[in-house]
Amino acid sequence: MTDARTMAYINMYAVLGTLENLCELDDKAKEIISTLKKPVSLAFEVKDGPAATLTFTAKGCRMEDGVTKCDIKIPVSSCEKFNKIINGEVTPVPTKGLTKVGFLLKTFTALTDRLTELMRPTEEALKDPAFFELSTILTFYTISVALSQIGNQDAIGKASASYIADGDVCFAIKDGPAATIRTKNNHLVTIKKKPENPRAIMQFDNIRLANDLFNGKINSLECIGRGTVEIRGMLSMVDNLNRILDRVALYLA
C-alpha cells in the first residue's frame, strides 16, 4: 500500500527535485533554459503536504524547501490533487504570476516532458548508451531523495527509519553519482553529494548494474554475494535503508 501524502513528498522533492540534475546534466534541458533572460521562481504549496520553490536561470535549476519569494505560485488543495498534477491528469492553476504563465506552459512543460522521457524511457531509447547513462543517473538521484521522503512520511518506512543510527550513509554508483543519506534522530535527509565521513557505504559496481537493480531485474542480496554491490560500515544502517529502497520501487513503479 502507498499513501498519497508520501507520494506527494516524493513527487515534490524526488521527482521535481530531479529537475536540478536534469538542467545540470542534459544538453536538451540546458538548451531549454538557455532562453531564460532572467531567473524565474516557481512555487508549489500543497495543503497538508510539501511546499517547495524551484528557481530556474539560464544556467540551471535549484530547489529550496518552502515558499517565501516566488514569481509563480501554485497552491494545491490536497496531496491527491498534487499527485494528479505531476501525473498530468490535472492542470495546475497559478494564483500568482499570471503574466509568467508562458514559462509554465512552455519552459517548465518542456523540462518536465524531457524529465519524463528520461525517467520513463522506452526500450528503444535505452539502446543509446549516453541516454541509458543519463536516465540511470537521474533515476539514482530520484531514488536517493525518495528514500528520505519515504523514511520520513510512509508508515512502514518510518518503522525502518526508526532503526537507523545517526550518521551519514554513502549511497553511490562507483565512478558515478553519489548521495549522502543523513540520519539524525530517525529523520532522513538526502544531500546530493558524497559524504566526507560516512558511517556506512552502499555502492553499486556500475551504471548497468544500478539500472538493473532499480528496475527489479536483479536482486541486491545476490549482488552482495557477488560483490557487485559493496556494503561496508554500520550495516544495520544499510539494511534498513535497503528496506526503504524496497518501498521506493512501490512508489515509483
Place this chain on the structure above:
Amino acid sequence: MSKFPEFKHDKSHEYFDRAVKVIPSGIYGHLGPAEGLWVPVSKWPFYSEKAQGTYFWDVDGNKYIDYMCAYGPNVLGYNDPDVDAAAMKQMKLGNCTTSPSKVMVECAENLVDTVASADWAFFCKNGSDTTTLAVMSARAHTHKKKIIFLKGYYHGDFQWAQKIDYPGITPEDVANNVVVPWFDLDALQRAYDENNGDIAGLIAQPYDHGNFKDNEVASKEYWQAVRAWCDKNGVVLIFDDVRAGFRLDLAGSDHYYGIKADLICFCKALANGYNMSALCGGEHMKATVSGMTYTGSYWMSAVPFAACIACINKMKALDTPAMFRRMGTQLTDGFKAAAKEHGFDLVVSGEPALFYLRIANDDSLMLHQEWISECVSRGLFLASHHNHFMNAAVTEEDIKLSIEIAEDAFSVVEKRHPELKG
C-alpha cells in the same frame, strides 16, 4: 609481511556462480554473504568440503578454526564420535517411522532430568518451531493476545517474529507485538497498562545479544524481578534459549539466572548438529501444550533423539559450560592483548561462551570489518557482527593458533592505516 598467507576462494566463487542460477541469492539466510555480513565477500569462503572437530575446510581446501560453529549447533565438535555413533546405531534401527521410536520418550526423560524448569519436552526441528509454539501456547493458556518482546529481539523468522518493514510481512502479522527496552521494569508495567493487561507472554533471550552492538549480560536480580512481575500479572515467561541454551548452564539459561521460565526453547546445541529442537516447560503448561494443533513431517524422527541423548550426556560429562567460560575467556583475553599491541581497542562483550567482538577505534565498524575479514582469509573464522560460539573440541593449541592469526590480521590492518598512530 603477513605470517599467515591469504587464502584464495576460486572454487567457492565457481560454486556460487552455479548456485545463484538455481538457489535464490545463492546462499540465503545467516550462512550467506548478505545476512552473514561478509565485508568484503572476496575474503570469505562460500561452501565447505568437510569438517572435523573445531575445524572446517572450504571447497578450495582452506582450513578454518571455526568460532561460529554453524551458528551454534556444533557444540562438541564436528563429527563427534560419541554422538555420531549413537545416531548411526539408531539409523540402523529406524528413523522416520509411522510409530515414533521409543527413543523419543528417552530423549524427553533426559531433557526433563537435565533442564531445571522442564517437566516435559515437545520436539520440533528448528528454533522458530519452538518459539512459535511457545507464543501460541502462551495465548492459549491465558486467552490473551499480545506478546512482549525486548528491543533488538530475534526469535526466528516466522511472520510473527519479523518486523513490519520486512518483505512479505503485513502490519497484521506483527500487530500483537509489544516491544520494550531491555532491563527496564517500569517499561514492562507501562506496556501492560497501555494494552489494558491483554498480555499473554513475554519472550526473551537470556541476555541482550543483539547484533551491531556490544552484548549486555543480565543479572540474576533482573530476571528474578521479571519473573515476579510475570507471576503478578499472569504473563507467561518464555525463555528463548535457542542460541545460548546449554552453553551457559546445562540446566537451562533460566536456571543460570536463578529462575524458572514457564516455557523454554532449545535448538542449536541440543544434538550437535542433528536436526531437532525442543520446547520444554513446567507442569502447569503441559495441558495447554497437549491441546495445541502443531506437528511436522520429521519432528519425531528418531536419529536426532539418539544424538541428543548422547550429546547431553557428553556435555554433562565434560561440564561444557565451565569449559566454554574458561576457554572463551582465555581466547578473548588473547585477542584483546593482540589488539592492544597494534593500537586497536577491541571490546569483548557478552558471555565468554558466546563472546561478541567490536573494534572501537572508529564509529563506523569499518576497521572491525577489515580485521575480521583478514582473520577469516587466514583461517580464523569469526563473524563481523554476531556473537560467536565455543565448542568442546577447541584445544589449547587451537586457542594459541587463533590468537596468532588474530595478531597477524591486526598487523595487516595496522599497516594499512598509518593514520591510527596519530
